[in-house]
Amino acid sequence: xxxxxxxxxxxxxxxxxxxxxxxxxxxxxxxxxxxxxxxxxxxxxxxxxxxxxxxxxxxxxxx
Ligand SMILES: [Zn+2]
Numbered sequence: 001x002x003x004x005x006x007x008x009x010x011x012x013x014x015x016x017x018x019x020x021x022x023x024x025x026x027x028x029x030x031x032x033x034x035x036x037x038x039x040x041x042x043x044x045x046x047x048x049x050x051x052x053x054x055x056x057x058x059x060x061x062x063x
Contacts (some may be wrong), residue, residue: 006057013047014055021046026055037062 016026017026022044030041031050038050041057046056 010057014057019044019046019048019057020057026050034062039063 006020012022013020015059018024019026019029022042024042024044026036026040026042026048029043029048031038032041033039039062040046040048040050040055047063048055049058050063
């Protein structure tokens with residue numbers, strides 16, 4: 001299963017700053033800094049990277 005493929009629905013959710021898994025607003029999620037990047041930890045366990053004012057899924061090496 002190609003879990004790392006971003007579907008159009010996931011892209012839409014991220015564009016609206018919502019988790020691709022559970023739809024929670026990422027603006028409410030816990031964050032921390034690592035290597036100059038802002039990691040966003042959704043309550044469902046998914047991890048994202050916040051870049052400027054956008055979000056994307058964290059790469060394996062960023063987790
Ligand atoms: Zn989530």
